[in-house]
Amino acid sequence: MTARPIPATPPESPSYRYLGRSGLKVPKLALGTMMFGGPTDEATSHRIISKAKDQSFFFLDTADAYQGGLTEEIVGRAIRSDRDGFVLATKFANPAGAGPNRQGISRKWVIEATEASLRRLGTDHIDILYFHRAIFDAPLGEAVRAVADLVRAGKVRYFGLSNFRGWCIAEVAHLADQFGIDRPVASQPLYNIVDRTAEVEQLPAAHHYGLGVVSYSPLARGVLTGKYRPGAAPEAESRAGRGDRRILETEWRAESIGIAESIARHAAERGIPAATFALSWVLNNSRVTAAIAGPRTEAQWDAYVAALDYSFTAEDEALVASLVPDGHVSTPFYTDPSHPVEGRVPLTGGGDATARVAARAQERVAERIARAG
Numbered sequence: 408m409t410a411r412p413i414p415a416t417p418p419e420s421p422s423y424r425y426l427g428r429s430g431l432k433v434p435k436l437a438l439g440t441m442m443f444g445g446p447t448d449e450a451t452s453h454r455i456i457s458k459a460k461d462q463s464f465f466f467l468d469t470a471d472a473y474q475g476g477l478t479e480e481i482v483g484r485a486i487r488s489d490r491d492g493f494v495l496a497t498k499f500a501n502p503a504g505a506g507p508n509r510q511g512i513s514r515k516w517v518i519e520a521t522e523a524s525l526r527r528l529g530t531d532h533i534d535i536l537y538f539h540r541a542i543f544d545a546p547l548g549e550a551v552r553a554v555a556d557l558v559r560a561g562k563v564r565y566f567g568l569s570n571f572r573g574w575c576i577a578e579v580a581h582l583a584d585q586f587g588i589d590r591p592v593a594s595q596p597l598y599n600i601v602d603r604t605a606e607v608e609q610l611p612a613a614h615h616y617g618l619g620v621v622s623y624s625p626l627a628r629g630v631l632t633g634k635y636r637p638g639a640a641p642e643a644e645s646r647a648g649r650g651d652r653r654i655l656e657t658e659w660r661a662e663s664i665g666i667a668e669s670i671a672r673h674a675a676e677r678g679i680p681a682a683t684f685a686l687s688w689v690l691n692n693s694r695v696t697a698a699i700a701g702p703r704t705e706a707q708w709d710a711y712v713a714a715l716d717y718s719f720t721a722e723d724e725a726l727v728a729s730l731v732p733d734g735h736v737s738t739p740f741y742t743d744p745s746h747p748v749e750g751r752v753p754l755t756g757g758g759d760a761t762a763r764v765a766a767r768a769q770e771r772v773a774e775r776i777a778r779a780g
């Protein structure tokens with residue numbers, strides 16, 4: 408993005424912030440819609456979206472991959488009567504069916520996936536189009552140019568990068584400069600108390616290159632509410648209890664559940680729910696523009712909103728640093744199988760790194776389920 412400096416005294420309001428160096432204003436809580444059309448039925452999804460809008464939380468996060476496209480359809484129907492009152496973000500790159508060209512970042516798929524999102528959302532433009540993951544099955548420059556064409560065609564207003572490491576954020580910023588187009592405005596990493604790895608690369612890179620940070624999973628997919636117990640089977644209606652693959656592969660870890668218990672005790676002494684503490688911690692980082700809530704129920708949405716009233720203290724900040732140091736993850740030897748480490752490609756032995764990490768993740772999930780009975 409050609410330098411448009413943020414005004415020295417931006418006309419911020421308590422209800423919005425600028426997203427990176429763009430002129431787009433967003434509230435500090437975005438409404439994530441990943442559950443809509445799955446465990447959250449359409450009527451409840453619509454009620455939550457409408458309530459959020461009335462409360463000035465007009466920032467919606469969705470993706471083409473959520474619930475096989477149904478989520479976008481539900482979101483589209485919910486916002487139809489007031490489309491421009493929302494900042495609407497969606498994502499592409501995850502597989503959307505069989506065939507090598509129905510995923511990733513080729514020009515063909517970037518354009519087809521976006522056209523399909525527009526149809527499902529029932530709108531003629533997307534406010535922020537994210538690369539969902541760093542799937543580099545085509546040259547990055549090809550994808551960035553395709554997104555720029557969508558912007559020129561009026562179908563996309565801004566673009567963003569989700570789950571991109573620091574060097575990838577830098578690369579896209581430089582490609583945008585080279586092509587004479589605006590830089591991405593947002594980075595969307597996972598960020599919560601039990602996984603602080605975004606602090607190492609993603610948050611500083613976003614800051615340096617002028618991207619706002621819109622982070623996801625502030626409650627570690629529910630673990631930081633303190634509702635999971637060490638060694639106990641999860642409640643059937645919870646995300647882990649429903650057998651959600653992603654939480655079982657990632658946040659539902661013994662170490663994180665133990666840390667959540669410490670957080671819950673500390674929060675209780677302050678008269679607040681653990682979830683309030685966890686969300687407030689994310690937002691107490693000036694490198695974060697907005698956190699994305701992921702409610703399954705209307706009551707959960709109310710709890711995210713209520714959390715914004717809490718004033719985070721220095722003591723609170725110190726507690727977290729004592730549990731998980733800056734830049735670290737709660738758990739030794741842990742890697743999210745969706746984001747494998749790519750820096751070791753052994754000449755002899757070892758095999759494919761992605762397959763190794765996936766196999767280890769499978770073992771860990773099986774171990775945890777067996778332990779929880």
Ligand SMILES: NC(=O)c1ccc[n+]([C@@H]2O[C@H](COP(=O)([O-])OP(=O)(O)OC[C@H]3O[C@@H](n4cnc5c(N)ncnc54)[C@H](OP(=O)(O)O)[C@@H]3O)[C@@H](O)[C@H]2O)c1
Binds near residue numbers: 469706711
């Ligand atoms: N870019 C990406 O790769 C990516 C990845 C994941 C998510 N996202 C986005 O980020 C959004 C939020 O992610 P997330 O869902 O993982 O967020 P999260 O806030 O960490 O977890 C949300 C889940 O925690 C549980 N929960 C929430 N409030 C609760 C409360 N008060 N009491 C008890 N349980 C509560 C609910 O699950 P249960 O009640 O069902 O257990 C809820 O669905 C998504 O909707 C999506 O838009 C993006």
